Amino acid sequence: MKKNNIKLMQGNEACVEGAIAAGMRFYGGYPITPSTEIAEGSAQKLPRVGGKFIQMEDEIGGIAATIGAALTGVKAMTATSGPGFSLKQENIGYAAMAEIPCVIVNVQRHGPSTGLPTSPSQGDVMQAKWGTHGDHPVIALSPSSVKETFDLTIRCFNLAEKYRTPVILLLDEIVGHMREGIAIPDTSELEIIDRKKPSQDDKDYLAYKVEEGEYVAPMAGFGDGFRYHVTGLVHDESGFPTNSNAVADKLCTRLMKKIEDNIDDIVTYEELYMEDAEVVVLSYGGTARSAKSAVKKAREKGLKVGMFRPITIWPFPEKQIKEIADKVKGIIVAELNYGQLVLEVERVVKGSSDIFHIGKVDGDIITPDEILSKIEEVI
Amino acid sequence: MDKLPHIWCPGCGHGILMRAIAKAIENLGLDKDKVCIVSGIGCSSRAPGYMDFNTLHTTHGRALAFATGVKLARPELEVIVITGDGDAAAIGGNHLIHAARRNINITTIVFNNNIYGMTGGQYSPTTPTGDLGTTAPYGNIDRPFDIPKLAASAGATYVARGTAYHANQLVKLVEKGIQNKGFSLIEGVSVCPTYYGRKNKKGTAVDIMKWQRDHAVDIKVAEKLSSEQLEGKFLIGEFKNTTEPEYTEEYQKIIDRFIKER
Ligand SMILES: Cc1ncc(C[n+]2csc(CCOP(=O)(O)OP(=O)(O)O)c2C)c(N)n1
Ligand code: SF4
Numbered sequence: 123m124k125k126n127n128i129k130l131m132q133g134n135e136a137c138v139e140g141a142i143a144a145g146m147r148f149y150g151g152y153p154i155t156p157s158t159e160i161a162e163g164s165a166q167k168l169p170r171v172g173g174k175f176i177q178m179e180d181e182i183g184g185i186a187a188t189i190g191a192a193l194t195g196v197k198a199m200t201a202t203s204g205p206g207f208s209l210k211q212e213n214i215g216y217a218a219m220a221e222i223p224c225v226i227v228n229v230q231r232h233g234p235s236t237g238l239p240t241s242p243s244q245g246d247v248m249q250a251k252w253g254t255h256g257d258h259p260v261i262a263l264s265p266s267s268v269k270e271t272f273d274l275t276i277r278c279f280n281l282a283e284k285y286r287t288p289v290i291l292l293l294d295e296i297v298g299h300m301r302e303g304i305a306i307p308d309t310s311e312l313e314i315i316d317r318k319k320p321s322q323d324d325k326d327y328l329a330y331k332v333e334e335g336e337y338v339a340p341m342a343g344f345g346d347g348f349r350y351h352v353t354g355l356v357h358d359e360s361g362f363p364t365n366s367n368a369v370a371d372k373l374c375t376r377l378m379k380k381i382e383d384n385i386d387d388i389v390t391y392e393e394l395y396m397e398d399a400e401v402v403v404l405s406y407g408g409t410a411r412s413a414k415s416a417v418k419k420a421r422e423k424g425l426k427v428g429m430f431r432p433i434t435i436w437p438f439p440e441k442q443i444k445e446i447a448d449k450v451k452g453i454i455v456a457e458l459n460y461g462q463l464v465l466e467v468e469r470v471v472k473g474s475s476d477i478f479h480i481g482k483v484d485g486d487i488i489t490p491d492e493i494l495s496k497i498e499e500v501i
Numbered sequence: 502m503d504k505l506p507h508i509w510c511p512g513c514g515h516g517i518l519m520r521a522i523a524k525a526i527e528n529l530g531l532d533k534d535k536v537c538i539v540s541g542i543g544c545s546s547r548a549p550g551y552m553d554f555n556t557l558h559t560t561h562g563r564a565l566a567f568a569t570g571v572k573l574a575r576p577e578l579e580v581i582v583i584t585g586d587g588d589a590a591a592i593g594g595n596h597l598i599h600a601a602r603r604n605i606n607i608t609t610i611v612f613n614n615n616i617y618g619m620t621g622g623q624y625s626p627t628t629p630t631g632d633l634g635t636t637a638p639y640g641n642i643d644r645p646f647d648i649p650k651l652a653a654s655a656g657a658t659y660v661a662r663g664t665a666y667h668a669n670q671l672v673k674l675v676e677k678g679i680q681n682k683g684f685s686l687i688e689g690v691s692v693c694p695t696y697y698g699r700k701n702k703k704g705t706a707v708d709i710m711k712w713q714r715d716h717a718v719d720i721k722v723a724e725k726l727s728s729e730q731l732e733g734k735f736l737i738g739e740f741k742n743t744t745e746p747e748y749t750e751e752y753q754k755i756i757d758r759f760i761k762e763r
Contacts, residue, residue, distance in 0.1 A: 148574050170759045174573050174752060179599040183566035186559065186596075190539070190570025193557065194578070198570070216560050344555035344571060345578050347534045351550055353558035362504060362550060363558075 128305045133271040133297040136304060137227060138163030140275030141199050143309055145316070146225075147173035148198035150187030152180050152206060155239045156295040157229035160201035181206035185213040185226065192217075192224045193352065195319075195343025197279055201227035205236060207246055208253070214288050215254030216354045218377065221330070221338065223282035223317055225275070227291040229298040230407075230458075232485045241485030242295035244407055244458040248465075250290050251436050257374065259381035261388060262290040262436040264407040268302035274433070280315040281388060285380055286338040292435055294458065296408025296487060317341050320348060330373075331359040337380035381437055389439045392431040395421055399428025401501050402446055404467060405456040406432050409488050413456050416493035425501050435463065440470045447475035452500045456480040456493050476500070508547050512706025514665035514692030518612050519548040521668050521689070522581065525675035526554075537578045539568040541593060543585035543619045545612035545691070562592030565600045568607050576749040579679060582609040586627040587617045590646050594626070597686075601655035604683040605748035608659075610675060611648050611686065614693035622696030633700045648688050653741045658683035660741040664690040666713035667737060674739065683747050690717070690737075 131139070137160050141149075149164035165175040174191070178184045184200045192198040202210060207228045217224055230246045232238035246253075250262045261281050265271040271293065278289040318340040320327045329350040332339050339359075342348035355363035356370040364370075381388065394417060396402070405413035410431045420427040430446060432439050447453060453475055455464040464479045471477060480496050482488050509515055526536060536554040540546035542561035549556035555578070559567045564582045572580040589597050589611045600607060616634060617623040624634035624641045627648065631640045653660040659681035663671030671689055678685035690713060692698070694706040703709050720738040723731060 148570065150570055169752070169755045172756055172760075174756075176569065176573055178566060178569070179595050182563060183569070183596055183599070186563045186566030187570030187573070190557070190567035190572075191574035192570075194571055194575035196574050198574070212560055213563065343575075344537050344557070345535060345575050349533060349553055349555050351556045351558065353550065354560060355558070363547075 128303050130301055130303050131268060132159060132299055132301050133265070133268045133293060134159035134229065134299065135163055136268045136272040137201070137275045137291065137293065138167060139306055140272040141225070141279065142167055142171060143312055144276040144279035144314060145197045146199050146279065147171070147196040148188065148191035149175045149200065150178055150191065150198065151184040151200045151202065152178055154181070154203045154206045156231055156298050157201045157203045157227065160227060160229070164199075181209040182213065185210040188224050189213060189217050189222050192222050193344050195346065197223070197283070199225040199227065201229065203229045203231045204233045204246060207249065211253040212255075215256060215258060217288040218254070218258040219354045220352050221286040221341075222288070223286050223341075224288050225278045225282055225291060226288055227293060230292065230294040238485040240295070242408060242458060242487060243485070244294055244409060245462070246292065247435060247457070247459065247462040250292055257378070259287070259378050260290065260436045261285070261287060261381065261434070262292045263433060264292040264435050265297055265433070266407060266410045266431065267297065268300060269304040271297060272304060272306070276312060276314070280313065283315045283317040285384070286317065286341055287381070292407065294408045296411070300408070319343070319346070322347070328359040329361045330357060332376065337376065337383070385437050388434055388437060389442070390433040391439050391442060392433060394429040396428040396430070396446070398426050400426040400450055401452045401454065401497060402428045402430050402450050403454045403456060403493060403497065404430045404432070404443070406435060406463070409456050409458050412488050412490045413493055415490040416497060419490065419494050420497045425497060427497050427501065438466045438470070443467060443470050447471040450475055452476040452478060454478045454480060454493070454496055454500065456488055458482055458488060504551055507551055509544060510695045512692065512694040513544065514614065514706070515545050515548060515612050517665040517668050518610065518671065518689040518691055519551065519583070521663070521671040522583070522610060522675055523552060524672045525679060528672065529676055529679060531579055535578055536581065537571055538581045538583060539564045539571065540583040541585070541588035543588045543617070545583060545585035545614070545618070546588055548583045562588055563596065564588065565593060565596040565607070565609065569600060569605055572605055572607055573749055573752065576606070576753070580607045581679065582607055584609060584611055585618070586611060586613040586615065586648065587625040590626040590648055590651070597652065598655035601652050601657040601684050601686065603748040604656055604658055604745050606682055606684070608675070608678040608681070608685040608687070611688045612691045613648065613688050614691040614697055616693050616697035618693050618696055622700055635700070649686060649740050652686035656684070656745070657686045657741065658743045658745050659685035661739045662688040662690065662737045664713040664717055664737060665692050666710045667717060670737070677739065677742070681742070683745055
């Protein structure tokens, strides 16, 4: 890697760089603080690489155009923040049901409603999982640094292509607007996954026929010479709607299983000082930066504190957290909301460790000192 | 054929309108692999499922937004949208005016049955004032949209109206809509005997078709008629046919500026 490749940029800009590097060639969206730089960067860069950008009339149109484009075979993305994320929910469910790969970025801001538009929050963690109606799987990743935003944006595209599913990048205003120097790797150094396509002479191609031992079918682009039907209704292997309970069960179960059975491939996390930790701070996204600095300070004071940072928020890293809970006496969850991911921690830990929560809803960040005093209180 | 029986009621006009679109595509000799039909949600929007093209049945009101993504990402596809009056002009009204404003090369056919068919007969944005719907039990006090006028003033470059009764004319209108390089909107006046017809005592499907025959006046004929003679009638035919810069071509010009750089 060349040294002079280091650039100072915002998380939002790194997201655009990562998306283009992953092969994004379509962006459909609607501006909203604090995600707007992603739209602006995409508008500027996409035509230069032969891609397309469109500012739609609203966020619903933004994700709809994104899904439409993805169906023609291109990699497509949309980005938004709180209010826009709410508007996109119906079509996120559509992409999950029709199995259209696409990336949805949500740069979380304070809420509810328009809240504090320029202030950070991690209040959309549960919305990311449960925001659309019906039961469906979700993949959501949350970066803590500008470089990681670049890397995870690529990973979102890779997971979307591999599992034929919408993938959410849960940024927050802290990371989205923070500036750091990052080295943009050469594209040849990156792992890029493209969706599996049917072979051109596959005369019996069915868009939703999944082979034994596989989880998704190869996906032909509209215009590639395979004509098929796409719907959000329950559909058979050809894509045609049906009211059959048996088909509905098989389809919806497969949609869940394709994520659940591949959880080890999807889940990533970071651990720090875990070997002898008696108390663990669990934090993610922008807040994990404060957590890391608090844990380091605690270690300097000789306190046996570790840190666990889920990078994959959904599916939730259950196995890892269960193991930790069996070893430590307390887990402190620090997140910028009134208590969301902590509920998942409580669910999987089932009382085998004490759980504490540090949350905030005033629009300010959680400081390292606030986390440090909690550590000192519980250890 | 394994897709039959279709979901429409006996006497529904939507099948006739769907056939007109299929016929227009056939007459123009379009490559089936390069035709993409997009719809929203409603009885009308179920049509693409029965058609042998790249077909996309989306969410309620959003067909044009999905279609915009398809068309911009792959302009060589002939993108046709099938939508209902509720789908196009209520929940999807914003997408409709903006697609028209952009003059993106998409042909939209609105199956207008003046009611929400799929959900059981509620009033729609084209239900005439005074008519009955399940949610207008005392008569509709809303004023209806004239969808072709709406599309024309929003910037659509080809605008027309046909009916299920005047099916052969409709084929021609759809053909011209597809040939127009820009946003085309054709309203196809449909027949919903099950809800609109029954609620408003319009008789059988045949009676409603006869009503269309007796009340539709071609715009060319209408020019020669007095306002008294046009009382209670509605216009069909070609309302607008102009040329304006097309959206995907304009975008391509931006890309072309950078091709030398690459
Ligand atoms: C977001 C959303 N809101 C409401 C509905 C329920 N719904 C389904 S079809 C429909 C109306 C369809 O009417 P129209 O577009 O006129 O088509 P028609 O059935 O009359 O052909 C409604 C309200 C839905 N599917 N999704
Ligand atoms: S309810 Fe009306 S529009 Fe729907 S299929 Fe029946 S006749 Fe057609």
